[in-house]
Amino acid sequence: MASTILSLVPPTPGLLPKWLLFTALISVGNSIQAYTTLKFTARVYNPTPIDPPPTxxxxxxxxxxRTFGTxxxxxxxxxxYAAYHITxxxxxQLAIWAYVCAFGHFVSxxxxxxxxxxxxxxxxxxxxSTGTLIWMFTQWDAYVVA
Incomplete structure (x- = not known):
């Protein structure tokens, strides 16, 4: 069982590919919950303090x-894909852009x-998103094959 699980871990040395796999799996779980309940998405996109009750x-x-889940x-x-093809x-670059989009979306x-x-x-x-972007920018030369 453990060897089967370990065979699914990205083979490239270093922690970044494993981190990308971890965040991908968390994102899949987040997508599933976005399709099945509004509870967790509503925790992020909540009314601002300037919204007057009861309207x-x-x-x-x-x-x-569901759009957010997709x-x-x-x-x-x-x-x-980046976890397994990090070189x-x-x-x-696509992975970097995915994190840039996430950062831009949430901050905006x-x-x-x-x-x-x-x-x-x-x-x-x-x-x-911020931490991963910094990590990816600083580790480009360690992973990307020229």
């Missing part, structure tokens, strides 16, 4: 949650559109 808008609908699944596929420059929803506010549900995706 507080509902930022999360079933449609928006977008997240696409990012998971890109991360999965390919084009795949590495917070700063520009005000559909979320700073807190644990938002901090996770922001820190993961």
């Amino acid at each position: 507080t808008p509902k930022h999360v609908t079933a449609l928006s949650s 977008w997240t699944f696409l990012a998971a596929v890109i991360r999965l 390919n420059a084009a795949v590495y 929803e917070w700063v520009v559109f005000k559909t979320t506010r700073w807190g644990l549900p938002l901090a996770g995706p922001v820190f993961i």
Whole structure:
């Protein structure tokens, strides 16, 4: 059993490919929950403090949650490919862009559109995307074959 699981781990040395696999798997789980419940997506996209009750808008609908789930699944596929093909420059760049899009989305929803506010549900995706981007930019030469 353990050898079967270990055979699924990306063969490239280093932690970055394993991290990309981990974030891909978490993203798949996030996609599934976005399709099955609004609870967790609504924790991220919550009304801002400036929304007056009782007319507080509902930022999360079933449609928006499924759309977010689809977008997240696409990012998971890109991360999965990057985990196993990390030496390919084009795949590495696609993974970087997937994290840039995630960072841009979450920060713009917070700063520009005000559909979320700073807190644990938002901090996770922001820190993961930021940290992974820094890691990927600094490790390009260690993984990408020229």
